[in-house]
Amino acid sequence: MKIKLMILSFVILLVSCDSKYEAKDPNDVETLNSGKLKVYCDELIKPVLDSAFVLYTQEYEKVELTVEYANSRNVMSQLLSKEARVVVNARDYLKDEDSLMNAFKLEKHKRFVIAYDGLVFFVNKEFPIDTLNTNQLEKAIVNGEDLSKTTKGLDFEPTYATLDQYSSVYANFNSMIVKDNPLKRKVELYENIDDLKKQVASNSSIIGIGYLSQINNDKNFKMLRLGFDSDSLKRYITPKPVHQGYIVQDLYPYKVPYYAYLLEDRQNLPFWFGTYLAKQENVQKLFLDQGIVPAFARIKLKYEE
Numbered sequence: 001m002k003i004k005l006m007i008l009s010f011v012i013l014l015v016s017c018d019s020k021y022e023a024k025d026p027n028d029v030e031t032l033n034s035g036k037l038k039v040y041c042d043e044l045i046k047p048v049l050d051s052a053f054v055l056y057t058q059e060y061e062k063v064e065l066t067v068e069y070a071n072s073r074n075v076m077s078q079l080l081s082k083e084a085r086v087v088v089n090a091r092d093y094l095k096d097e098d099s100l101m102n103a104f105k106l107e108k109h110k111r112f113v114i115a116y117d118g119l120v121f122f123v124n125k126e127f128p129i130d131t132l133n134t135n136q137l138e139k140a141i142v143n144g145e146d147l148s149k150t151t152k153g154l155d156f157e158p159t160y161a162t163l164d165q166y167s168s169v170y171a172n173f174n175s176m177i178v179k180d181n182p183l184k185r186k187v188e189l190y191e192n193i194d195d196l197k198k199q200v201a202s203n204s205s206i207i208g209i210g211y212l213s214q215i216n217n218d219k220n221f222k223m224l225r226l227g228f229d230s231d232s233l234k235r236y237i238t239p240k241p242v243h244q245g246y247i248v249q250d251l252y253p254y255k256v257p258y259y260a261y262l263l264e265d266r267q268n269l270p271f272w273f274g275t276y277l278a279k280q281e282n283v284q285k286l287f288l289d290q291g292i293v294p295a296f297a298r299i300k301l302k303y304e305e
Contacts, residue, residue, distance in 0.1 A: 032272040034062035039273070040078045041088040042168050043069040044193065045258060048115070048213050048290050049088060052283045056276055063269070072168035076261075079109065085263040086270035088277070090117060090168040090211070090256055095180060110265040112278040116293040118212035118247050119172050119254035121224040126204035129153050131239045133227035134253050138177055144184030161188040161196055162209035168256075173209055176254050197221070211256065212242060216291040228253040245301055248293045257295075 029035065041049055046069050057065050070078075072091055078084035080097070093101070093108075101108070121137065129151060140147040141160060148154045163169040170189070174180060188206075190196040193214050200208040201220045208221075215221055225239035232250055240246045247255055260274035277283055284294035293299075 030269045032267075032269065033060045035269045036064045036066075037086070037269050037273060038066040038068065038084065039086050039088065040068050040070060040075045040084045042072045042075050042090050044072070044163070044168055044211065045088070045090050045117070045213065048117075048258075048287065048292065049277075051286055051290075052277060055280075055282055055286070056273065059276075063273075065273075071164075071166040072171060073166040079261055079263060080106075082263060086273055087261050088114070088258065089261060090258050091171040092175070092257070092259070094171055107265075109261045109263065110271075111262065112260045112274045113257045113295040114260055114274075114277040114283075115258040115287040115295050116247055117256040117258065118242060118244075118252055118292075119169070119176060119256050120210060120212050120215055120242050121226070122200060122208045122210060122215045122221040123158075123206070123224065124200055124202075124204040125220065125222055127158075127207075127222070128155075129224075130222055131225045131227070133239070134177075135228075137226070141185055141187065142178055142181050142183060156205060158205050158207045159188065160185065160207050160209065161190060161199055163193065163196060164189045164191055169210055172254070172256050212244070212247075213290060213292050216242075226253055244288070244291055244293050248299055249301075 030037075039053070041053075050067075053065065053067050057063065068078075072089055073094075075084075075087050075089050076093075076097060079087045080101075100106075121132070132147075132151065136147060136150050139145040146157055148157050162173055187209075188199075190199065193210060196208055196210065197214075197218070197220070200206050207224070212223070215223060223242035225241060227239040228237050229235075230237045230250065230253075237251050237253075240251050242252065246252045260277050262270050262274055264270065279296045281297070284297040287294040288297065288299075
């Protein structure tokens with residue numbers, strides 16, 4: 001069945017902030033469809049967002065849009081230091097960011113969810129199994145238990161690999177799977193997705209961890225189906241193919257939001273830019289076509305044999 005910052009500089013920057021967010025250049029003249037805007041975006045979602053930014057500049061020709069791509073940690077530091085009025089990041093606040101904001105009585109930023117991706121486990125096509133459950137994986141990665149002892153058809157102990165600690169992939173891996181616990185099993189970290197994919201493609205004993213959007217059109221890999229206990233649905237969800245159609249139904253366990261964070265909570269150019277990403281029909285269709293889940297689109301599921 002188919003369905004059609006560095007930490008030191010970060011602390012220093014926060015000390016100099018107050019709890020009210022204001023633009024650095026409040027005298028700049030702008031409207032909802034004119035002015036200058038610089039956006040910082042998580043580099044891992046550039047392939048998805050790049051086209052959306054192009055659509056925006058085509059529709060709003062009087063807006064001088066500049067986009068800077070950087071790792072997720074750097075992107076958030078630009079927001080917290082007031083260097084950016086809007087950022088797009090594929091993760092929530094990190095624990096240390098949240099704690100420091102609370103300590104300095106900084107308000108949480110207004111944000112829009114613009115789309116949902118999935119955190120996926122992908123393997124070489126020669127990997128002997130295609131199905132696991134989240135309890136097995138989490139016990140193997142966090143507690144160091146042997147996956148091979150609980151998995152039929154797996155006669156060796158796999159290794160694990162993902163992206164480095166500055167990436168949004170690692171942040172979501174830590175919050176959703178590790179849950180800030182100390183790891184008892186080594187996880188190899190790579191600086192970029194190309195290096196990670198090359199390693200998994202050349203070794204049939206590695207389980208890679210990345211985003212659905214990074215893997216879904218790559219025929220060199222298969223993504224592991226995952227069963228899990230659903231708190232929202234109050235039942236065990238049997239393993240399903242890793243697909244946007246199951247993510248939108250909450251039938252996949254690791255759902256990753258893309259957020260547009262705003263420096264100021266007012267209806268200015270950054271606000272309307274964020275609204276455009278979150279609700280403009282062409283952008284939401286673009287997300288759908290790229291294999292992830294648009295946040296505000298009305299979606300009709302079509303099942304095919």
